Amino acid sequence: MNPTPAPFPTTRLRRTRSTDALRRLTRQNTLTVDDLIWPIFLRSGEGVVEPVGSMPGVNRLSVDKAVEAAVEAQALGIPAICLFPYTGMEDRTEDCAEAWNPDNLTNRAIRAIKVAAPDIAVMTDIALDPYNINGHDGYVRDGEIVNDETVEALVKMALAQAEAGANILGPSDMMDGRIGAIRAALEAANHPNVVILSYTAKYASGFYGPFRDAVGATSALSGDKKTYQMDPGNSDEAMRLVARDLAEGADMVMVKPGLPYLDICRRVKDSFGVPTYAYQVSGEYAMVQAAAQNGWIDGEKVMLESLLAFKRAGCDGILTYFAPAVAKLLQDS
Numbered sequence: 001m002n003p004t005p006a007p008f009p010t011t012r013l014r015r016t017r018s019t020d021a022l023r024r025l026t027r028q029n030t031l032t033v034d035d036l037i038w039p040i041f042l043r044s045g046e047g048v049v050e051p052v053g054s055m056p057g058v059n060r061l062s063v064d065k066a067v068e069a070a071v072e073a074q075a076l077g078i079p080a081i082c083l084f085p086y087t088g089m090e091d092r093t094e095d096c097a098e099a100w101n102p103d104n105l106t107n108r109a110i111r112a113i114k115v116a117a118p119d120i121a122v123m124t125d126i127a128l129d130p131y132n133i134n135g136h137d138g139y140v141r142d143g144e145i146v147n148d149e150t151v152e153a154l155v156k157m158a159l160a161q162a163e164a165g166a167n168i169l170g171p172s173d174m175m176d177g178r179i180g181a182i183r184a185a186l187e188a189a190n191h192p193n194v195v196i197l198s199y200t201a202k203y204a205s206g207f208y209g210p211f212r213d214a215v216g217a218t219s220a221l222s223g224d225k226k227t228y229q230m231d232p233g234n235s236d237e238a239m240r241l242v243a244r245d246l247a248e249g250a251d252m253v254m255v256k257p258g259l260p261y262l263d264i265c266r267r268v269k270d271s272f273g274v275p276t277y278a279y280q281v282s283g284e285y286a287m288v289q290a291a292a293q294n295g296w297i298d299g300e301k302v303m304l305e306s307l308l309a310f311k312r313a314g315c316d317g318i319l320t321y322f323a324p325a326v327a328k329l330l331q332d333s
């Protein structure tokens with residue numbers, strides 16, 4: 001379809017923009033609370049709400065406070081919450097065994113949230129970085145991030161999370177073959193309905209900086225993640241990754257970071273037509289908040305506009321630290 005507008009003044013494209021009613025009537029994309037996944041940070045302790053310096057408005061929460069957040073999110077109509085543990089050096093070992101401890105921070109939080117807010121979908125992160133002595137998402141052997149051995153550990157981590165009651169597993173590690181291995185293990189362990197939202201096109205990005213502060217990974221990480229996360233120059237490779245992950249049993253796919261990679265979101269949606277998500281990551285959030293705090297932009301407007309952009313680019317939903325703020329705004333409007 002390629003409509004040819006009649007010449008001016010028969011066609012005046014401003015006509016349909018001239019009133020709020022007409023603008024609403026002709027709007028193609030809208031943002032709703034159903035589009036939101038809220039990432040939260042967990043930490044040990046009780047009654048703890050600890051601000052993350054580089055992410056104004058975001059806190060690390062002890063399990064009891066995370067439960068309160070989940071109850072609030074459920075009441076706001078947010079469909080899913082995503083859990084990330086803050087860990088210190090004492091939680092990190094060479095074998096990363098804490099990652100599949102049934103009583104680790106994430107697994108305790110999943111169980112508590114499923115009791116208090118049973119209707120909200122609980123999503124998790126699968127990667128070894130919170131528990132790895134060197135901060136990498138996979139095992140490091142002689143300076144190399146090894147693939148296959150890491151996948152075996154990721155499967156154990158995934159099963160422990162499914163066992164705790166997680167609804168959506170989010171492998172964020174970018175190892176090859178992990179989706180198929182996790183899917184087979186879930187089927188074998190009688191978890192047929194656990195969803196895999198694969199971090200499929202995850203780029204080696206500078207936009208993850210504040211997140212690494214939030215989870216305590218900044219000082220732990222040695223080197224960079226370029227041998228497993230994608231090169232920001234690539235686009236075709238993302239299509240091959242999506243095809244691969246779908247073939248291995250992913251139910252939903254993700255592009256990450258968000259705004260700088262909207263072209264990838266659009267290509268994925270057009271090429272595959274599958275449930276497609278974007279992660280508006282910590283650095284994107286921090287940029288908006290910092291500029292808003294300085295009075296340089298209208299934070300609320302930019303928040304809504306940036307999230308609507310994901311819908312326009314074809315995304316079915318967005319992981320965003322703005323989720324509760326947006327949900328409240330949408331409720332009031």
Ligand SMILES: NCc1[nH]cc(CCC(=O)O)c1CC(=O)O
Pocket residue numbers: 125126127129137172173207208209210211212225280281282283
């Ligand atoms: N596997 C770790 C992980 N899971 C989500 C994020 C980033 C999220 C954000 O920046 O908001 C990262 C960081 C990384 O890969 O170093």
